[in-house]
Amino acid sequence: MALWRVFLRYSSHFSMAQNDPNFLLSEEDEEVVFVQKKKSKVHDHCTVTNPDPAGKKKLQCNYCPKTYTYTDGNMPSILQHFRTAHRDIPALVHDFPATPAKSAAKQKRENAQASVVESVENMKTMHPEHRVAKKITDCLSDYCSLNNRTLDMVNDVGLIRVMAAANPRYQFYSRTHMTKKILPMRYAAAVRSMRTVIDVQPGGWFTSDLWSTENSPDEFLALNFHCLDDHFKYWMFTVGLQAFDDRKTATAIFSEWVKTWIEWGFLAINHGVPVTILHNGTEVVNKAAYSGWERIYGVVCDNGPNIQASCDFLFQETLDDSPPCLAHTVQLVVEDSIDAQRAVIDLMAVGRNFVNFINKSKPAKNFLLNCQREQGIQVPLTVVRCVEPRWDSELAMLERLVKLKPYARELAEHADFHNKCTLFTPNQWNLAGGLITLLSPVRVLTKFTQERPPRPGFAGFEIARCEHELSTVPVNGLGTTKQTMLNAYSTRLTEYKGSKPYFMASLLDINMKGCHLHLQSQFFNLLNKQVLQQLGTLLSYNNYSLKTKKRRRLLMFLWTMQCWKLSVS
Numbered sequence: 001m002a003l004w005r006v007f008l009r010y011s012s013h014f015s016m017a018q019n020d021p022n023f024l025l026s027e028e029d030e031e032v033v034f035v036q037k038k039k040s041k042v043h044d045h046c047t048v049t050n051p052d053p054a055g056k057k058k059l060q061c062n063y064c065p066k067t068y069t070y071t072d073g074n075m076p077s078i079l080q081h082f083r084t085a086h087r088d089i090p091a092l093v094h095d096f097p098a099t100p101a102k103s104a105a106k107q108k109r110e111n112a113q114a115s116v117v118e119s120v121e122n123m124k125t126m127h128p129e130h131r132v133a134k135k136i137t138d139c140l141s142d143y144c145s146l147n148n149r150t151l152d153m154v155n156d157v158g159l160i161r162v163m164a165a166a167n168p169r170y171q172f173y174s175r176t177h178m179t180k181k182i183l184p185m186r187y188a189a190a191v192r193s194m195r196t197v198i199d200v201q202p203g204g205w206f207t208s209d210l211w212s213t214e215n216s217p218d219e220f221l222a223l224n225f226h227c228l229d230d231h232f233k234y235w236m237f238t239v240g241l242q243a244f245d246d247r248k249t250a251t252a253i254f255s256e257w258v259k260t261w262i263e264w265g266f267l268a269i270n271h272g273v274p275v276t277i278l279h280n281g282t283e284v285v286n287k288a289a290y291s292g293w294e295r296i297y298g299v300v301c302d303n304g305p306n307i308q309a310s311c312d313f314l315f316q317e318t319l320d321d322s323p324p325c326l327a328h329t330v331q332l333v334v335e336d337s338i339d340a341q342r343a344v345i346d347l348m349a350v351g352r353n354f355v356n357f358i359n360k361s362k363p364a365k366n367f368l369l370n371c372q373r374e375q376g377i378q379v380p381l382t383v384v385r386c387v388e389p390r391w392d393s394e395l396a397m398l399e400r401l402v403k404l405k406p407y408a409r410e411l412a413e414h415a416d417f418h419n420k421c422t423l424f425t426p427n428q429w430n431l432a433g434g435l436i437t438l439l440s441p442v443r444v445l446t447k448f449t450q451e452r453p454p455r456p457g458f459a460g461f462e463i464a465r466c467e468h469e470l471s472t473v474p475v476n477g478l479g480t481t482k483q484t485m486l487n488a489y490s491t492r493l494t495e496y497k498g499s500k501p502y503f504m505a506s507l508l509d510i511n512m513k514g515c516h517l518h519l520q521s522q523f524f525n526l527l528n529k530q531v532l533q534q535l536g537t538l539l540s541y542n543n544y545s546l547k548t549k550k551r552r553r554l555l556m557f558l559w560t561m562q563c564w565k566l567s568v569s
Helices: 003-019 027-034 076-084 090-095 104-122 131-146 151-155 157-166 175-198 250-263 305-311 316-320 326-338 342-360 362-374 391-403 405-413 426-449 459-472 479-492 522-526 529-538 548-568
Strands: 046-048 057-061 067-070 204-213 216-228 234-243 276-279 282-285 296-300
Touching: 057 076, 067 076, 131 151, 131 175, 151 157, 151 175, 175 216, 175 234, 204 250, 204 305, 216 250, 234 250, 250 282, 250 305, 296 316, 326 342, 326 391, 326 426, 326 479, 342 362, 342 391, 342 405, 342 426, 362 405, 391 405, 391 426, 426 459, 426 479, 459 479
Parallel strands: 204 296
Antiparallel strands: 046 057, 057 067, 204 216, 216 234, 276 282
16 A cells, blocks of 8 residues: 555544544554555565564574664664675575665766866876877877978977867977987887898898988988898888988998998998098098998989999999889980970970969869860869979870860860960870870880889880880871980980899889899709799689789799799890
8 A cells, every 4th residue: 555545544543533532443454554564675684573671673684693783774784794694595695786786876976076086187297108198209200200390390389289189188298309309219119120121131222312301401312221021022111311411422422321331230341441442533432341242232323423423333243233213214215205306395385384274273274174064074174283303294284185175175265265375286186195195105114113012023024015115106296206215215224124134123113132033042043944833833823722912922923033044044
């Protein structure tokens, strides 16, 4: 029966008793009024004993003879008894877990206190040795180093705001601390990681170049190390990058190379031998003063006269395997051919001026895009800008103009742009199409020099293929350009023809010399006809026991080995 009904019945009985002194309660009313249901689960596992002589009630456990004081409904002692004793009784464990659940009010209070503590902690700056702080600092130093950014970035307001939103507790270091502490530590870690690969290699190729950056007036001399490990994995490391303060003479460049090779353990000093000698009245490095030249397979540079002259100080065996950079040589071949014919020079000038006008005039660019949309083209194209140091960008510019020919002509003939830009004549349009056809084989060769990962030992074949296609491609009105290109091709790429298949063709290519294809290695002596046949069977396209990537690597290796046998036979 509900409590409010009991209360109403008891109130009515009380008023009747006041009015009638002979009023008596029935047995049902007595049970309802005076017998109340116990709400606590404690009473399911204990019994209330009769009062003792002092008039105090006690609670006796139903599972053991222990008794506990029971005063005004308070029973903390027996609650603790049930949470620690009789844990083998499932009903008791279910009603009284060892760790009581927190009430909603208590949980709310704890959450509020935790949020206050967390807010206070977030106001504190992160310790420099904290794991997150060290990771952020390392990433920031790597970003400055790998992207040629100055360390003034630590004072950049925009970067500080970004970091404050990402992690407010991180505190930026000063530029001085980054320069004197953080960067040397990162450099040392990078050196240790690189040495784990370099120290186990019998040797490798090197590429070198002189370059500058917009953030510094200094000029830098870079030296990169290239190798293939025993698993045919390509590695490239920058082992030297020094500010070149001296004159860019061949002697100074070669001296910097030698210092880097000594630092990384490729060369060792022979004590008792003079480090420098006089050569034609000039003091040069004495190669006999150092040992370990067999680890220097070759040094590939661009076609600059000073840096090519520095290669002349190498031993002849190394010099034979140090051709100029193929990508740079192809660039010179194209420049020679384009500059040989006046019509081609005028064609390129008109194309560059038209593209520059489109890029600088927003109304003209919008007009070009709208013309394409009116023809139902969902993704309209714009012109491609020519970048002077890269000849293939000129080819891309011509290809895009030919593709946009009807829309470009409509723009050039429009009243708003007729006096502002000039486009090709009909003869120049035909000349542009012929020039694209002529330069397409050279573009394939240029893309070969830029492949990542590079294809080892295939540069000689790509050069021969390109020359064959150039000689057979039909052109109209470009006879002078074609002949000049073939002459420049034969003159500048003579050094590559007939070279060993493993030679390193460009700054982006890599060799297969050394422990893999060296004539005196035991591995090459074991590679006879039978082994080649077994490899051919293993690489058969009907054999799917090998993964595709692994099969391609072995196929590349097999083809290179066959070319090597043909070259040395």
